[in-house]
Amino acid sequence: MTKSWYAIHSHPNKEQLLYEQIVIRGFEAFYPKIRVNPVNPRSRKIKAYFPGYLFINVDLTVSGLSVFNWMPFSTGLVRFGGEPSMVPENLIGAIRQRIGEIKEAGGELFDGLKQGDLVAIHAGPFAGYEAIFDLRLSGSDRVRVLLKMLNNRNLPVELDSKQIEKKRPRPSSSYRKQNHG
Numbered sequence: 192m193t194k195s196w197y198a199i200h201s202h203p204n205k206e207q208l209l210y211e212q213i214v215i216r217g218f219e220a221f222y223p224k225i226r227v228n229p230v231n232p233r234s235r236k237i238k239a240y241f242p243g244y245l246f247i248n249v250d251l252t253v254s255g256l257s258v259f260n261w262m263p264f265s266t267g268l269v270r271f272g273g274e275p276s277m278v279p280e281n282l283i284g285a286i287r288q289r290i291g292e293i294k295e296a297g298g299e300l301f302d303g304l305k306q307g308d309l310v311a312i313h314a315g316p317f318a319g320y321e322a323i324f325d326l327r328l329s330g331s332d333r334v335r336v337l338l339k340m341l342n343n344r345n346l347p348v349e350l351d352s353k354q355i356e357k358k359r360p361r362p363s364s365s366y367r368k369q370n371h372g
Contacts (some may be wrong), residue, residue: 194219196278198269199259206239209264215256219248221283224292229260240290246267284327309358310336315350321358322348 199365201209206222213220223240247259256275260267268275308324322336325347334352339347 194248195253196221196246196248196280196283197251197275198244198278199247200266200269201243201245202264202266203243205264206243206245209262210245212262212264213245213247216262218254221246221248221287223286225290225293240286246283251275304357310355311358312336312350312355314354317348317350318354322355324357326357327352 199213206224210220210222222245224237225240226237252345256268259265270276302326304324306325310322310324311320311321312318317338320336320338323345325335325337327334333349334355335347335349336355338348339345
């Protein structure tokens with residue numbers, strides 16, 4: 192019995208229900224999902240990392256294909272050239288690691304934000320200002336940023352995490368000259 196990982200396609204927004212169907216039938220499944228901080232507080236707080244897809248670890252010679260093609264909330268296994276496409280074990284491991292990193296960072300909003308990163312404040316009384324990301328306040332969706340004051344002192348300010356976004360570095364002026372003019 193040789194199990195391999197395969198991607199299975201779900202109906203739109205039905206990943207969780209498909210995951211439950213797979214597990215109920217005794218198959219090993221991996222449903223990568225992440226915490227998000229939606230603008231609308233009634234929106235889902237957890238979303239699929241790969242919308243419309245999950246992974247299953249099965250021996251298709253034992254289970255057959257039809258069980259996955261006819262499973263509720265499934266549109267079948269991902270295929271290339273008519274054959275189910277295997278997903279390498281090391282890719283599954285890399286996805287698990289990345290999901291762990293995002294979870295450790297506090298969710299997608301904090302993914303990639305490190306102490307010292309430049310952020311733009313786009314809402315609230317400090318909208319339009321830039322600040323330096325200091326830390327995520329544990330157990331909440333609040334952050335502390337350092338706002339540069341006129342006297343060159345950094346003032347710690349606590350904000351809702353939805354009020355900031357990481358600033359993307361601008362291309363250097365030599366880049367612009369070479370490529371745009």
